[in-house]
Amino acid sequence: MVFSYENLYSSSTARAKRSEIRELLKLIARPEVISFAGGLPAPASFPLDKIAEITRQVIEESGPQALQYGPTEGDPKLREELVKWAAKDGIEVDLEQVLITNGSQQGLDLVGKIFLDVGDPLVVELPSYIGGLQAFNSYQATMYGVPQDDLGMRMDLLEEKLAELKGKGIIPKFIYVVPDFQNPSGVTMPTDRRKRLIELTMEYDTIVIEDSPYRELRFEGEQPEPIIKLDKDGRVITLSTFSKIFCPGLRLAWAFGPEELISKMVVAKQSMDLCSPPFNQAIAATFMSQGLLHKQIDVIKELYYKKRQLMLSALEEHMPEGVSWTRPEGGLFLWARLPEHMDAKELFEEAIANNVAYVVGSAFHCDEGGKNTMRLNFSYPSEEQIPEGVKRLATAIKKTM
Numbered sequence: 060m061v062f063s064y065e066n067l068y069s070s071s072t073a074r075a076k077r078s079e080i081r082e083l084l085k086l087i088a089r090p091e092v093i094s095f096a097g098g099l100p101a102p103a104s105f106p107l108d109k110i111a112e113i114t115r116q117v118i119e120e121s122g123p124q125a126l127q128y129g130p131t132e133g134d135p136k137l138r139e140e141l142v143k144w145a146a147k148d149g150i151e152v153d154l155e156q157v158l159i160t161n162g163s164q165q166g167l168d169l170v171g172k173i174f175l176d177v178g179d180p181l182v183v184e185l186p187s188y189i190g191g192l193q194a195f196n197s198y199q200a201t202m203y204g205v206p207q208d209d210l211g212m213r214m215d216l217l218e219e220k221l222a223e224l225k226g227k228g229i230i231p232k233f234i235y236v237v238p239d240f241q242n243p244s245g246v247t248m249p250t251d252r253r254k255r256l257i258e259l260t261m262e263y264d265t266i267v268i269e270d271s272p273y274r275e276l277r278f279e280g281e282q283p284e285p286i287i288k289l290d291k292d293g294r295v296i297t298l299s300t301f302s303k304i305f306c307p308g309l310r311l312a313w314a315f316g317p318e319e320l321i322s323k324m325v326v327a328k329q330s331m332d333l334c335s336p337p338f339n340q341a342i343a344a345t346f347m348s349q350g351l352l353h354k355q356i357d358v359i360k361e362l363y364y365k366k367r368q369l370m371l372s373a374l375e376e377h378m379p380e381g382v383s384w385t386r387p388e389g390g391l392f393l394w395a396r397l398p399e400h401m402d403a404k405e406l407f408e409e410a411i412a413n414n415v416a417y418v419v420g421s422a423f424h425c426d427e428g429g430k431n432t433m434r435l436n437f438s439y440p441s442e443e444q445i446p447e448g449v450k451r452l453a454t455a456i457k458k459t460m
């Protein structure tokens with residue numbers, strides 16, 4: 060007889076479901092499938108030669124130190140570079156307000172760990188980043204969704220939701236937003252909404268988690284103010300990452316926030332991994348100190364701008380009437396909407412039969428809404444694949460319609 064582990068699991072593990080989406084995505088491993096499903100950067104953008112050069116330099120100049128354990132807060136040199144980086148956007152933080160994490164995904168987990176007890180309330184966008192939902196779900200939080208429009212989370216509906224919750228004696232621990240070229244929708248929240256968001260946190264006694272991996276990847280249009288910059292009251296933690304502006308394989312990101320909260324996150328991180336890899340941090344710090352990050356971002360933007368154009372023109376050319384999509388001014392994703400009666404999950408089988416894949420929109424909804432929506436990634440597929448993939452997707456949609 061095989062031993063059953065059922066009685067041993069923690070309640071959060073027992074509750075965690077295998078993602079249906081991940082199961083669907085297993086189907087796309089065939090080489091003939093053009094995938095708009097992932098959220099991966101273009102590998103062609105990785106500055107391999109520079110990284111090789113800097114790696115050698117780190118080994119020669121500070122090898123023993125870079126290969127040793129480091130402080131949980133992160134390498135002071137990298138944190139100093141990030142303080143300078145923040146200043147270009149008018150964000151004033153000092154070293155004690157910066158924490159290096161193993162990707163922003165760890166930042167989200169740390170936020171969950173320091174704030175959430177079982178059942179605790181928080182507010183998320185509809186749709187919202189799936190990894191954020193997973194992180195908060197693992198703490199068995201109760202999530203309340205507030206719909207977006209083409210300008211991000213709707214502040215009138217947020218206010219309604221906060222008032223409704225307050226009426227029941229519920230104060231959300233935080234409001235989680237991805238304000239710049241959101242994953243999954245690609246939309247950006249303008250400055251006036253960001254200001255309103257801060258006002259509402261003050262009125263309803265809560266805080267904001269601003270998760271912004273894509274902010275730097277703007278191809279066109281005006282950059283709104285970072286939410287953390289609008290905050291005068293210590294009500295914002297901002298998460299940013301090297302994943303989309305340098306290389307995700309380094310697994311490096313950072314959090315800015317009030318010193319007290321960063322210090323709580325440091326303690327929480329100690330029991331997870333002691334520190335983020337000092338070697339990788341030394342590479343990132345050197346890359347930044349040589350002024351290469353700005354150049355790298357320019358390379359990426361040029362690449363993705365072209366890819367977004369290709370995807371937009373292909374959608375225009377091939378999609379049948381009744382299908383609409385966002386037109387992001389940057390980032391990696393756009394969001395397509397099928398006619399109301401259609402279900403993107405049902406369509407998936409037909410799409411896979413046509414050798415094209417996407418992520419179904421309902422995966423990004425804490426309320427299981429968004430059945431007729433899908434996320435399309437344009438950073439990873441090649442320039443040749445994008446028009447062909449959109450054509451295949453349009454064929455699948457027309458057939459299912």
Ligand SMILES: Cc1ncc(COP(=O)(O)O)c(C=O)c1O
Pocket residue numbers: 098161162163164165188190237242270271272299300301302307311312
């Ligand atoms: C909104 C958002 N937050 C966080 C992450 C996690 O990024 P990483 O852990 O690679 O820094 C991602 C990755 O796609 C994301 O889209």
